[in-house]
Amino acid sequence: MEDGIDIVILGAGISGLVSASVLLKQGYKSIIVVDEYDHVGGNHIDCSVGEYTFDIGSFIFQDDSPLLVHLPEILPLYVPIEPTWGRLNPQGVVTQYPISIKDDLIAAGPIEWVRVLLSVAFARLFRRRLSNAKDFAQFWIGARLLHRSGLGRYMERFYGLPPEQIDIRFAEKRMLWIKEHAMIRRYIHLPRWTRGSDPRGRPNRQLARPREGFAHLYDAAIRRMKQSGVQFLLGTKLEGLSKADGRFVLQTADRQIRAQRVVSTIPLERAQELCGIALDVKLRTVTLITLFFSFSGHRGFKNSILYNFSHSGAWKRLTVYSDFYGPAAGREFFAVEVNADHVSNSAEIGAKDFRQHTMENGLFKGDLQLEGSHVVSNAYPIYTNGADERAAEIIAALRNFGVQSLGRQGAFDYQPTARDTTLKAEAALRVS
Numbered sequence: 001m002e003d004g005i006d007i008v009i010l011g012a013g014i015s016g017l018v019s020a021s022v023l024l025k026q027g028y029k030s031i032i033v034v035d036e037y038d039h040v041g042g043n044h045i046d047c048s049v050g051e052y053t054f055d056i057g058s059f060i061f062q063d064d065s066p067l068l069v070h071l072p073e074i075l076p077l078y079v080p081i082e083p084t085w086g087r088l089n090p091q092g093v094v095t096q097y098p099i100s101i102k103d104d105l106i107a108a109g110p111i112e113w114v115r116v117l118l119s120v121a122f123a124r125l126f127r128r129r130l131s132n133a134k135d136f137a138q139f140w141i142g143a144r145l146l147h148r149s150g151l152g153r154y155m156e157r158f159y160g161l162p163p164e165q166i167d168i169r170f171a172e173k174r175m176l177w178i179k180e181h182a183m184i185r186r187y188i189h190l191p192r193w194t195r196g197s198d199p200r201g202r203p204n205r206q207l208a209r210p211r212e213g214f215a216h217l218y219d220a221a222i223r224r225m226k227q228s229g230v231q232f233l234l235g236t237k238l239e240g241l242s243k244a245d246g247r248f249v250l251q252t253a254d255r256q257i258r259a260q261r262v263v264s265t266i267p268l269e270r271a272q273e274l275c276g277i278a279l280d281v282k283l284r285t286v287t288l289i290t291l292f293f294s295f296s297g298h299r300g301f302k303n304s305i306l307y308n309f310s311h312s313g314a315w316k317r318l319t320v321y322s323d324f325y326g327p328a329a330g331r332e333f334f335a336v337e338v339n340a341d342h343v344s345n346s347a348e349i350g351a352k353d354f355r356q357h358t359m360e361n362g363l364f365k366g367d368l369q370l371e372g373s374h375v376v377s378n379a380y381p382i383y384t385n386g387a388d389e390r391a392a393e394i395i396a397a398l399r400n401f402g403v404q405s406l407g408r409q410g411a412f413d414y415q416p417t418a419r420d421t422t423l424k425a426e427a428a429l430r431v432s
């Protein structure tokens, strides 16, 4: 039995680490961070296969992130990178991400221009009631350009469901760039004197984790936190969370921890299960399969990050890690993200589909080897009808039990960056 603990934090991802840092600064002396994963960083996961080193997805960080206030030791360990983002459009052209006026519109010719204009006019006049992500995109760029640019098909890969089944509030939050790109003023370049000075100042630097992996990135910061009184119990199976004599009792496979307060950053349904809260509420999430490839030959694109906007092919995005870390054994290496539902939960089917599709589009001509794969459940929340309300119901039930739930998993919140996650954890724990 471990007693006299101020706070238990469930989850050692970015939300858990930032929470520990904030609570230390607020004066709490003894904090235990518990995770069923055997590493810190949560879903920041890297995998090494021989000399190749991949991430589950594409992780790009910036040197002005508020996360660095909490973990300053990590900044010198990052690898500075200069990635470019591209996209394969339905016409088989690798072009600008997320939309290219030249390749998606001008190249289509005058008949298509008229169709696109008519469809935008139609949407603005007759589709004013927006109830889902498809309505939102159609309102701004029209059904014709939505199809021609491949954005409609990409949205399905991104959301995990056809866009007509995705809540409008999520589309408004996450797809604002569609609206911004649809604004005429974006393409009008006013003289510099009319724009004033650049409020952002110096542009930020793009960074990737060190070649050695995320464990190496976080190591020094974790050591410092341990010296300040934070304990980390990793690879620890959680069995239940109850209350006795006004304290929380966390039961793990081999010990009981009694604490005054619990902050949870793990998936909502897992926290609900631990607390024995019976609620018949189901939340849907994307299970992500990441395929790891090595390659030797001619690559049909220059970008480090390439999105699949074409009408076929299940893969969503690929990231060329050899652009960041240099080739290994004379070969390039990259990771490909695929929604598990779109390939019958099978890495083999995903890999076969990827080979076929990229061969048809001339992306890889040469020797392409599958080096491995990794599956992550709960990678992204799916915002289908009323998911926000259902998540809020579980969060409220946890709050009534006394548990504060936050983070990408703990708030069922599509937090796209560690920056966003940090700011939200800080705000949630702020003492008013």
Ligand SMILES: Cc1cc2nc3c(=O)[nH]c(=O)nc-3n(C[C@H](O)[C@H](O)[C@H](O)COP(=O)(O)OP(=O)(O)OC[C@H]3O[C@@H](n4cnc5c(N)ncnc54)[C@H](O)[C@@H]3O)c2cc1C
Pocket (backbone or CB within 6 Å): 010, 011, 012, 013, 014, 015, 016, 035, 036, 037, 041, 042, 043, 044, 056, 057, 058, 059, 060, 061, 265, 266, 267, 270, 288, 376, 377, 378, 379, 380, 406, 407, 408, 409, 410, 415, 416, 417, 418, 419, 420, 421
């Ligand atoms: C594929 C992908 C790419 C991303 N790319 C970027 C990027 O380029 N730049 C950037 O800044 N941010 C990126 N992010 C977002 C960033 O990683 C998040 O902001 C941050 O990791 C969220 O941290 P968290 O602690 O809230 O949640 P998480 O790290 O997701 O999870 C917290 C904890 O929940 C528990 N948990 C999670 N999943 C499960 C599960 N399936 N079963 C049981 N327990 C679980 C674990 O205990 C974990 O430690 C990306 C995220 C993903 C998934």
